Amino acid sequence: MAIEEQNKKNKFIDPDLEKREILSPDGEIIKIDPMKDYFCDAKPKVHEPANKVIEKFLNWSRANSLWVLAFGTGCGSIEIPSLMTSRFDANRFGVQMRPTPRQSSVFIISGYLAVKTLKRVIRSYEQMQEPRYVVALGSCTVNGGMYYDSYNTINRLDYYIPVDVYVAGCMPRPEAMLAGFNKLKERIKAGRAEGANEYAEKFDWYKANQKKIIKDWNMPDYNW
Amino acid sequence: MEQILQDIGKQFKITDIVKKRDNLNFITCEKEQTISLITYLRDIKGFSHFVLLSVVDWIEDGVFQLVYFLNNPDKKIDIGIRTMISRENATMTSAHHLWEQIATYQRELKEMYGIDFPGSPRVDESFILEGWDDIPPMRREFDTKKYSEENFFPREGRETNDPEEYMKKKLYPDEEK
Amino acid sequence: MDNIAIKLLFTLLGLFIVLNWGLIQAGIMNKIVARVGKRIGMPVYQPYFNLIKLYSKRTSITHGVMFYLGPLFRLSGGVGMFLFMPLIFGSEYWSNFSFAGDVVLILYFQFFGMLGMALGAGEGGHPYSAIGVSRGLSQWTTIELPLTLAIISIAIQYHSLSFTDIVAAQQGGITHWTMWTNPLATAAGMLAFLGTMGHSPFDLVKAPNEIPIGPPTEYHSTFLGVLRTNAAILHVVESVLFMNLFFGGATSWFELILKTFLIYFWSVFVGVVFPRFRIEQSVSWFLKVPLILGILAIIFI
Known part of the structure; x- marks a missing residue:
């Protein structure tokens, strides 16, 4: 069919990731291959937790200092700002908003994920530093929610990145999100929130799932 | 409005006129005349504002129905120009030279329905779906549920109820049927 | 006190106290800001959690x-300021490594950390870092003008470039403070202080929801x-700098803590009242009132 042939041609090309030649200030021509020069695609490693007593202390401090990267994918992104208002005040629980994935330790996926968004989610997730935790909001991340039969939204988030806490609802209220944070705290204190290590262990499985639906994989396999 | 419709009728072959309101009419014209009709409306009849370009998939008849929606800001009237094109090798003349933003609509239609607009800028690039390799998803022969089940790992144990039946059962359990 | 080892020991102890006071102070100020917004806010000990968490992250990339x-440059800027800052007047133990010309050196150290940060953030390669750095440096340049004028005015007034001398001249009651004897320089300096602390309305260097966190x-x-460690030290040391210059220094740790708290509170107070300036607004603001006050302070000394 003619349409399929045409569709194969029009792959999305990210101009930032193309090989190019750049004239340096010295007049020298430098060849740049962004995939090799700008990213390190070494596989993630499992980082064993330290000594039990020390780890317990560290987990306690990690649980009390949740720095959140709120990824506004769907309807949930409107619930997050209200978390910080005087009515709900997530700051009480040590929850702070960080604007950059590098500094944050909790990743909030707020709602349905289109395939296109999933690609960005994976990139942001891999840029976060370990240990990192994922809180998924809404029934859309659990089983697809009302978009379960859509051609473009994923059904289960835990096939693509390890999820620590699901907050069910459509959409969950800020109170439910606070309860989710407390659940996450318990989980971290118990030492069970090892999502980053799980991701490193089952890296091939996660990558296979991701690549199955992201057809134009034009980024490094692991891009921290 | 009547005057405009009469004027159009004199110059173009109009097959159908649907009057929705006094200030909103839909006219159906032939594929070959569509672009010249739009140009005529824009340049002579004052429909200077392009509202949207939409498409309806009539799979039973084997046609796509394109709808160009125009607005006349002076007289405050709207007009929709419908035209039928074949579903097989769907191609339509590009209208991006009239309004620049039509190019974006055409790009979207190319991706979602597979309707080609030769010569339209960037029409072959992907618009929303990155790297889509199936048939265009908004065509009605595309089974979105099947695609989702094949690709997105559906979770077991999902139940679906017909809302009407379910609420009937829940609210009036004694009632028959 | 001739023994350098004891001196070093007391300096390190002072650094430890200042660090802890800086962290607690940051917690208290967060609480105050939260209460102004009718929130309960983070616990006072939250900065400690943050620090432990940051140091215990398992991965980091370069x-x-x-x-x-x-x-490191940023930290050495903060610690360097601390090293040459006499904390408590009249105490041999807590005057650190202050010497005859320490005012000039500390002015230099103030800028040093900023430059180091600019270099490091540039290496990070994030476009927002570059924006933040350019804003920070241009704003800092204009902050420096009234601040330096105020300090020159004080130096002329007391015929000294040494903190110990400046503080010594201010002893003997509130009427001897620079605040009283040279109000123009104090006004210019305290307005510049708002900028150095980086609170609203001059926080667009880090503007968290405009350019995500800026340089870092x-x-x-x-x-x-x-x-973060450096920020805690720097906030106290900046306050101590202004305390020594304008508010008569401190003769005990209690006085130091009270005065630094009130000085820091001044910037937080302004911060919760006024919204953020844009860069051209803040630059032109520093070039208007504080600069004019600084020039007047030089003229009418």
Whole structure:
């Protein structure tokens, strides 16, 4: 069919990731291959937790200092700002908003994920530093929610990145999100929130799932 | 409005006129005349504002129905120009030279329905779906549920109820049927 | 006190106290800001949790040599300011390594950390870092003008460039403070102080919801921990600087803590009342009132 042939041609090309030649200030021509020069695609490693007593202390401090990267994918992104208002005040629980994935330790996926968004989610997730935790909001991340039969939204988030806490609802209220944070705290204190290590262990499985639906994989396999 | 419709009728072959309101009419014209009709409306009849370009998939008849929606800001009237094109090798003349933003609509239609607009800028690039390799998803022969089940790992144990039946059962359990 | 080892020991102890006071102070100020917004806010000990968490992150990545050195320069800026700042007047133990010309050196150290941060953030390669750095440096340049004029005015007034001499001249009651004897210089200095603390309305260097966090966008784990540690030290030391210059120094730790708290509170107070300036607004603001006050302070000394 003619349409399929045409569709194969029009792959999305990210101009930032193309090989190019750049004239340096010295007049020298430098060849740049962004995939090799700008990213390190070494596989993630499992980082064993330290000594039990020390780890317990560290987990306690990690649980009390949740720095959140709120990824506004769907309807949930409107619930997050209200978390910080005087009515709900997530700051009480040590929850702070960080604007950059590098500094944050909790990743909030707020709602349905289109395939296109999933690609960005994976990139942001891999840029976060370990240990990192994922809180998924809404029934859309659990089983697809009302978009379960859509051609473009994923059904289960835990096939693509390890999820620590699901907050069910459509959409969950800020109170439910606070309860989710407390659940996450318990989980971290118990030492069970090892999502980053799980991701490193089952890296091939996660990558296979991701690549199955992201057809134009034009980024490094692991891009921290 | 009547005057405009009469004027159009004199110059173009109009097959159908649907009057929705006094200030909103839909006219159906032939594929070959569509672009010249739009140009005529824009340049002579004052429909200077392009509202949207939409498409309806009539799979039973084997046609796509394109709808160009125009607005006349002076007289405050709207007009929709419908035209039928074949579903097989769907191609339509590009209208991006009239309004620049039509190019974006055409790009979207190319991706979602597979309707080609030769010569339209960037029409072959992907618009929303990155790297889509199936048939265009908004065509009605595309089974979105099947695609989702094949690709997105559906979770077991999902139940679906017909809302009407379910609420009937829940609210009036004694009632028959 | 001839023994350098004892002196060093007391300096390190002072650094430890200042660090802890800086962290607690940051917690208290967060609480105050939260209460102004009718919130309960973070616990007072939250900065400690943040620091432990940042230092205990399991991974960190680097973008190059300057990326390592940036936070170190910043820390050495803060610690360097601390080293040459006499904390408590009349005490041999708590005057650190202050000497005859320490005012000039501390002015230099104030800018040093900023430059180190600019280099490190540049290596990070994030566009927001570059925006933040350019804003920070241009704003800092205009802050320096009224601040330096105020300090020159004080130096002329007391015929000295040594903190110990300046504080010594201010002893003997509130009427002897620079605040009383040279109000123009104090006004110019305290307006410049608002800028140095980086609180609203002059917080667009880090503007968290405009350019994500500014220069430290790429900094994480231990790097950010170092930056946070430095921020805690720097906030106290800046307050001590202004305390020594304008408010008669301190003769005991209690007095130091009270005065630094009130001085820091001044910037927080302004911060919760006024919204953020844009860069051209803040630059032109510093070039208007504070600069004119500084020039008047020089003229009418």
